[in-house]
Structure formats: C-alpha cells, structure tokens
Amino acid sequence: MTSATLAAEPLIRLSNVSKSYSTGGRRFVAVSNVTMDVREGDMVALVGPSGCGKTTVLKILAGLHDADEGEVRIGSGTTTFTPGRDVGMVFQQALLLKWRTVLENVMLPAEILDLPYRVSQARARELIKMVGLSGFEDKYPYELSGGMQQRAAIARALIHDPKLILMDEPFGALDALTREKMNLEMLRIWRESGKTILFVTHSIQEAVFLGARCAVLTAGPARMADYFDIDLPADRGLDIKTTDAFGHYVKRIYGLLGFD
Numbered sequence: 010m011t012s013a014t015l016a017a018e019p020l021i022r023l024s025n026v027s028k029s030y031s032t033g034g035r036r037f038v039a040v041s042n043v044t045m046d047v048r049e050g051d052m053v054a055l056v057g058p059s060g061c062g063k064t065t066v067l068k069i070l071a072g073l074h075d076a077d078e079g080e081v082r083i084g085s086g087t088t089t090f091t092p093g094r095d096v097g098m099v100f101q102q103a104l105l106l107k108w109r110t111v112l113e114n115v116m117l118p119a120e121i122l123d124l125p126y127r128v129s130q131a132r133a134r135e136l137i138k139m140v141g142l143s144g145f146e147d148k149y150p151y152e153l154s155g156g157m158q159q160r161a162a163i164a165r166a167l168i169h170d171p172k173l174i175l176m177d178e179p180f181g182a183l184d185a186l187t188r189e190k191m192n193l194e195m196l197r198i199w200r201e202s203g204k205t206i207l208f209v210t211h212s213i214q215e216a217v218f219l220g221a222r223c224a225v226l227t228a229g230p231a232r233m234a235d236y237f238d239i240d241l242p243a244d245r246g247l248d249i250k251t252t253d254a255f256g257h258y259v260k261r262i263y264g265l266l267g268f269d
C-alpha cells in the first residue's frame with residue numbers, strides 16, 4: 010500500500026452495522042444499516058429523532074457495546090487506536106465533580122490514565138484557555154453557568170489528547186442563545202484542536218451548522234437513512250443559516266425524516 014493510499018484511509022469505517030437489545034424476552038433493533046467512513050480531522054453530525062440509535066452508535070465506537078452485525082474498524086495503517094486511551098466523551102450534562110475545581114476536573118482523565126502530572130497540568134491550562142475559561146481555573150462547578158460547565162467538560166474530553174471525541178447532545182440542556190454561541194465556539198475548538206469529532210444532535214440546524222458530514226438516522230425502522238457531505242465553508246458564521254445552501258441541507262434532512 011502506498012503512503013498516499015494510507016493517508017486517504019478513513020479513521021473510522023462502519024459497514025452495515027446493526028445492534029439489537031433484548032428486553033422482556035424480545036429482541037429490539039436499536040440501529041441498523043449504519044455505513045459510514047469518517048476521515049481523520051472531520052466533524053461528523055449524527056442527527057435523528059429520539060430512539061433512532063444515535064447513542065448506540067457512539068457506544069459501539071467507544072467500545073462499550075459490540076455490534077451484532079457488520080464491520081467496525083477504527084484506526085488506520087497510520088493511526089493506531091485503543092478505545093480506553095483514544096476516546097474523549099462529552100455528554101448532555103457536564104457531569105463535573107462538584108468538589109473539584111475546573112482545573113482539577115479537567116485533569117481527571119489524566120490522573121486516571123496516570124499521565125505525567127506537570128505536562129498534563131500545563132496542557133489543562135492551555136485547554137481551559139482554548140475553551141474560553143481563562144481565569145476560572147480555580148472555580149467550582151456551582152460557580153459556572155451551564156455553558157461554562159460544558160466548556161469545562163470539552164476541555165476534560167481533550168486532556169489526554171484522544172484521537173476521537175464523541176459528543177452526545179452536548180448542548181441539548183442549554184438555552185437557545187447559549188447553544189448558538191456554543192455552536193460557534195465548537196467550530197473554533199474543532200479547528201484549533203484538529204480532532205475527529207462525532208457529534209450527536211436532535212437539532213437539524215445544529216447538524217448542518219457543525220457537520221463537515223452528516224449521518225441521518227431514522228426511527229421505526231431504526232436505520233441510517235443517508236450520509237453525505239455538508240459542502241459549506243469550514244469557517245462558518247451564524248449568518249450562513251440564512252443562505253439557500255444551508256436551507257437546502259435542512260430541507261434534505263427534513264425529507265429523510267419524513268417531514269415532507
């Protein structure tokens with residue numbers, strides 16, 4: 010294989026992945042037909058209604074669940090991948106430890122992974138700056154707004170320099186204006202960190218605004234309906250939401266979800 014071929018290899022390849030759960034003696038398809046390549050450094054949005062299997066896909070990628078069928082490959086000829094070390098996660102709730110300061114919360118994965126303390130602390134301070142929390146290093150979670158808590162959670166997800174960031178509705182609990190602001194911040198953080206990010210959302214606008222690519226999942230039946238590039242400039246501002254191109258993608262997703 011040539012180096013050009015290796016460089017073009019996706020970081021993630023999912024082919025026809027499906028997963029069922031057993032409840033009350035019955036099998037229930039949580040997600041099926043998931044086929045997607047994720048290039049290193051892309052931000053990919055997974056959008057769909059409640060119960061369509063978005064979190065299940067993230068859990069499979071995090072190594073928390075095995076797929077029942079299909080191929081799951083993470084890593085490439087040039088990039089090794091160890092789920093316990095190479096995944097950073099951000100959830101709908103920030104889940105900060107209330108007895109730890111921002112700096113101590115951001116340091117937590119570094120402590121768990123036993124990474125060198127001084128280097129990690131310097132990195133934590135850099136990340137706190139990158140997520141816009143300079144000056145709040147020694148504050149406790151109760152002293153932060155919801156948006157600030159999510160910023161700290163994002164810094165915590167980045168502290169061990171993971172190759173893949175999985176975000177499950179990270180801004181779902183924020184008010185609408187804070188969410189818009191965090192969307193802008195998220196684009197900046199993605200550009201500055203260069204990370205590969207999978208981002209789950211119920212919001213079609215958020216998916217189109219943040220995604221370099223977008224996977225649309227449907228419920229009943231739970232399956233991946235489509236996966237396509239969002240061909241908008243990487244350096245997007247909120248004004249892009251009023252453009253025809255943005256509207257075209259929003260309309261496409263509404264159609265896939267049956268809102269024609």
Ligand SMILES: Nc1ncnc2c1ncn2[C@@H]1O[C@H](COP(=O)(O)OP(=O)(O)OP(=O)(O)O)[C@@H](O)[C@H]1O
Nearest residue numbers: 030031032038039058059060061062063064065066
């Ligand atoms: N551990 C489990 N055991 C049984 N059923 C489960 C389990 N986890 C998820 N499910 C079911 O599988 C389906 C897909 O769940 P999943 O959490 O992946 O959906 P989702 O798209 O992330 O939903 P939401 O947007 O509401 O978080 C749901 O119907 C859910 O009830």
